[in-house]
Amino acid sequence: MATHHISQKSLCNCTALRKATRRVSQLYDSALEPCGLRSTQRTILIQIARSGTPPLGELAEALVMDRGALTHNLKPLQRDGFVKISVDPQDRRNRLVALTAQGRAKLAESEVLWARAQRGFEAGFGAAKSASLRKALEFLVSDDFVNAFNGQG
Amino acid sequence: MATHHISQKSLCNCTALRKATRRVSQLYDSALEPCGLRSTQRTILIQIARSGTPPLGELAEALVMDRGALTHNLKPLQRDGFVKISVDPQDRRNRLVALTAQGRAKLAESEVLWARAQRGFEAGFGAAKSASLRKALEFLVSDDFVNAFNGQG
DNA sequence: AGGAAGTATGTGTATATGCAAGCAATAGTC
DNA sequence: GACTATTGCTTGCATATACACATACTTCCT
Numbered sequence: 001m002a003t004h005h006i007s008q009k010s011l012c013n014c015t016a017l018r019k020a021t022r023r024v025s026q027l028y029d030s031a032l033e034p035c036g037l038r039s040t041q042r043t044i045l046i047q048i049a050r051s052g053t054p055p056l057g058e059l060a061e062a063l064v065m066d067r068g069a070l071t072h073n074l075k076p077l078q079r080d081g082f083v084k085i086s087v088d089p090q091d092r093r094n095r096l097v098a099l100t101a102q103g104r105a106k107l108a109e110s111e112v113l114w115a116r117a118q119r120g121f122e123a124g125f126g127a128a129k130s131a132s133l134r135k136a137l138e139f140l141v142s143d144d145f146v147n148a149f150n151g152q153g
Numbered sequence: 154m155a156t157h158h159i160s161q162k163s164l165c166n167c168t169a170l171r172k173a174t175r176r177v178s179q180l181y182d183s184a185l186e187p188c189g190l191r192s193t194q195r196t197i198l199i200q201i202a203r204s205g206t207p208p209l210g211e212l213a214e215a216l217v218m219d220r221g222a223l224t225h226n227l228k229p230l231q232r233d234g235f236v237k238i239s240v241d242p243q244d245r246r247n248r249l250v251a252l253t254a255q256g257r258a259k260l261a262e263s264e265v266l267w268a269r270a271q272r273g274f275e276a277g278f279g280a281a282k283s284a285s286l287r288k289a290l291e292f293l294v295s296d297d298f299v300n301a302f303n304g305q306g
Numbered sequence: 307a308g309g310a311a312g313t314a315t316g317t318g319t320a321t322a323t324g325c326a327a328g329c330a331a332t333a334g335t336c
Numbered sequence: 337g338a339c340t341a342t343t344g345c346t347t348g349c350a351t352a353t354a355c356a357c358a359t360a361c362t363t364c365c366t
Binding site: 009011014015016018020023024025039047064065114117122125130134137139140141144147148151 | 282297300301
């Protein structure tokens, strides 16, 4: 056949991810709106809470985020008193990021709002399918995937 | 049990999406870099090519993107001569977005680069799993999902 | 015709994000 | 101990993104 049907649906995996992320972020952000945190900000605070007092670079890596981007993203959180950044006395190149009491309080405040959004997601997508999806998405951020993507696999 | 083990892995579907999108976008953007387009820009150009000469609002809807965001995103594409925006003579509120010859050429130029990235993705994730993932992600942008999320399902 | 409503965009502002270049501090080498 | 390489971060710049408000245009009603 000479003519090739151009599908209306994009086959691009990146496009599909970006569209879904825009939509889902908007839903979670709406749910979080009463507490004043955006989903990215909440994710950052949670990661800090889990990591203790990580240096900025480690935090960025855990968040799958560029270090410069993280530095920028921390600005509003510092300004609002949720995180405190200090110089590591052991290695003055490092910046140690820590939650403040206010940060922990805000995180606690956001918990119920986040849980409602999460329940909404799983109501729409199914709890089991959601877990599978997260697993798939976690693989996409793994070194194995990146290496295969770049042809080293 | 009184103590509750705090999992190191986030259960948040939004966080998982955002992390994966950051990583995958970075991979596609690197692949596209020689042609000068970012993945979002390429997606916009492709959607215009598919839609013909859509009004801005329709284009935004197809892209699952806020209208204001799309207006902003079109600025660099206009500046670089890839798209042309004109007033709809039938309804002067509408803005009709069209590809220029340069835009079509740039899209053609990007094709090989995109295909390489797409092959990389499917090498790492599997072609069948990629198709399933896209299907899942497409569902997340559907009205059915949003209604269920918001408890109208 | 004239004004009220409704619709489609544009704009301003704030956050989100990556990259490149510059700075600061440590580590290695001789 | 000084020069160099490396490492960790910050900053500047460009794009990405949403929301609220302002603007422009059309429709509708009377």
